[in-house]
Amino acid sequence: MKKVIIAPSILSADFANLEKEIKAIDDGGCDWVHVDVMDGTFVPPITIGDNIVKAIRPHTKKVMDVHLMVEHPETQVEAFAKAGADMITVHQEACVHLERTLQLIRSLGCKAGVALCPSTPVSTLKNVLHCTDLILLMSVNPGYGGQSYIHAVTDKIKEARAMLDAADSDAFLHVDGGVSPKTIEEVSGAGADCFVAGSAVYNTPDYAAAIAELRSLASQV
Numbered sequence: 001m002k003k004v005i006i007a008p009s010i011l012s013a014d015f016a017n018l019e020k021e022i023k024a025i026d027d028g029g030c031d032w033v034h035v036d037v038m039d040g041t042f043v044p045p046i047t048i049g050d051n052i053v054k055a056i057r058p059h060t061k062k063v064m065d066v067h068l069m070v071e072h073p074e075t076q077v078e079a080f081a082k083a084g085a086d087m088i089t090v091h092q093e094a095c096v097h098l099e100r101t102l103q104l105i106r107s108l109g110c111k112a113g114v115a116l117c118p119s120t121p122v123s124t125l126k127n128v129l130h131c132t133d134l135i136l137l138m139s140v141n142p143g144y145g146g147q148s149y150i151h152a153v154t155d156k157i158k159e160a161r162a163m164l165d166a167a168d169s170d171a172f173l174h175v176d177g178g179v180s181p182k183t184i185e186e187v188s189g190a191g192a193d194c195f196v197a198g199s200a201v202y203n204t205p206d207y208a209a210a211i212a213e214l215r216s217l218a219s220q221v
């Protein structure tokens with residue numbers, strides 16, 4: 001059985017009860033806690049800052065997987081590392097000096113991830129694989145939870161898997177957006193091993209059951 005990482009996104013959690021919501025996915029068997037940071041510029045909404053990451057950090061020992069949907073992420077990574085992030089993912093589209101930013105994240109003791117919007121080709125990452133611990137392929141246009149999976153991204157997942165294998169890279173291949181029991185087999189079958197699930201976990205009555213179902217479906221392909 002394939003080993004998979006399930007990372008619920010707290011974007012779909014009840015923000016008035018974040019401590020409880022995080023403990024519930026932790027107890028429910030999640031692997032990572034996915035934190036969607038939006039700055040109102042790279043994407044329209046403003047969501048979570050480093051102060052919130054610092055506040056929730058004591059409430060889980062799970063990997064804190066921070067996805068920065070912000071302009072100039074190089075100015076933010078140190079604050080999120082100090083707040084307790086384990087993985088920090090920046091958008092290729094927001095980084096002129098991507099290699100430097102990935103090296104900066106690693107120098108802060110975190111794993112370094114790069115995210116691509118649906119329209120950005122996988123080939124843009126070919127020359128930074130030496131400093132990439134995670135590739136995150138957006139399967140919706142970033143900014144909002146609860147959108148539908150864009151099936152055209154499935155070919156990108158296959159392409160990224162082939163690129164990582166050819167480079168002998170053990171970087172995680174994360175897919176984010178519209179992942180649900182209806183789509184996760186397609187996503188996993190294409191070669192992803194990490195799965196963000198916001199509404200597919202938090203918009204259900206039983207988070208543990210939702211996580212277990214996603215894990216089971218993704219593991220069997």
Ligand code: DX5
Pocket residue numbers: 009011012034036067140141142143144145146147176177178179196197198199200
């Ligand atoms: C979208 C975020 C996602 C989002 C996923 O910009 O990066 O992490 O919360 O939500 P669902 O799983 O509901 O598509």
Ligand code: ZN
Pocket residue numbers: 009034035036067176196
């Ligand atoms: Zn995300």
